[in-house]
Amino acid sequence: EIVLTQSPGTLSLSPGESATLSCRASQTVKRNFLAWYQHKPGQAPRLIIYGASRRATGIPDRFSGSGSGTDFTLTIRRLESEDFAAYYCQQYGTSPYDFGQGTKLDIK
Amino acid sequence: QVQLVESGGGVVQPGRSLRLSCAASGFTFSSFPMHWVRQAPGKGLEWVTNISPDGSDKKYSDSVMGRFTISRDNSKNILYLQMNSLTSEDTAVYLCARYVYTDSSQGLDYWGQGTLVTVSS
Numbered sequence: 001e002i003v004l005t006q007s008p009g010t011l012s013l014s015p016g017e018s019a020t021l022s023c024r025a026s027q028t029v030k031r032n033f034l035a036w037y038q039h040k041p042g043q044a045p046r047l048i049i050y051g052a053s054r055r056a057t058g059i060p061d062r063f064s065g066s067g068s069g070t071d072f073t074l075t076i077r078r079l080e081s082e083d084f085a086a087y088y089c090q091q092y093g094t095s096p097y098d099f100g101q102g103t104k105l106d107i108k
Numbered sequence: 109q110v111q112l113v114e115s116g117g118g119v120v121q122p123g124r125s126l127r128l129s130c131a132a133s134g135f136t137f138s139s140f141p142m143h144w145v146r147q148a149p150g151k152g153l154e155w156v157t158n159i160s161p162d163g164s165d166k167k168y169s170d171s172v173m174g175r176f177t178i179s180r181d182n183s184k185n186i187l188y189l190q191m192n193s194l195t196s197e198d199t200a201v202y203l204c205a206r207y208v209y210t211d212s213s214q215g216l217d218y219w220g221q222g223t224l225v226t227v228s229s
Contacts, residue, residue, distance in 0.1 A: 001170075033214070035214070035215035037153070037215075044218075045145075045153065046219075047213075047216060047217050050213060050214040054214075086152070090153075090215070090216075092207075092214070092215060096155060096167065097143070097155045097167075098155050098169070099145075099153045099155055100152075102153070
């Protein structure tokens with residue numbers, strides 16, 4: 001079982017700033033099958049990044065993913081009000097396809 | 109447009125059973141693996157189970173293995189989750205999601221809004 005550890009747990013930033021979210025895996029993620037999701041209360045989660053670094057359809061280029069193996073990062077530049085939400089990483093290479101515990105990005 | 113609509117949630121006593129449904133529309137349901145994910149109150153997303161397009165391959169998290177069963181009816185475009193021996197730890201919003209694996213997208217690309225299951229005496 002691959003355990004994903006996200007940090008920080010909460011990130012407080014202002015609009016216009018940049019956010020860096022980390023996701024560390026306990027084992028190598030097969031083929032870098034690592035996705036990031038944005039989740040707002042009362043809404044369905046939204047796929048942001050897949051394959052560690054590829055943006056999903058319709059995701060603005062302010063969002064970028066990087067990393068490989070066991071260390072992955074989601075970067076959001078020029079934060080907008082709509083970006084404040086919870087973010088989860090998930091590995092989909094090896095069952096169980098667990099999520100990290102999440103990072104809550106809130107407005108400072 | 110792709111739609112996933114969960115139903116079947118409610119309040120159930122510990123030890124009892126419940127079956128959730130996820131009605132799919134707007135895509136060829138039989139071509140896609142499907143997943144169930146849950147979110148307990150105040151907690152993060154937890155992967156629960158998934159099923160292959162033809163229903164022959166199923167995987168489960170340790171927390172539900174032996175108690176939950178995923179299935180699908182491709183003739184009706186419905187995904188199911190049979191939940192037995194429920195405990196308070198199973199209280200959560202249950203979401204179904206479509207899994208995609210193509211050159212241009214991978215992961216859980218469409219999700220339902222979820223159905224709330226509360227296990228309480």
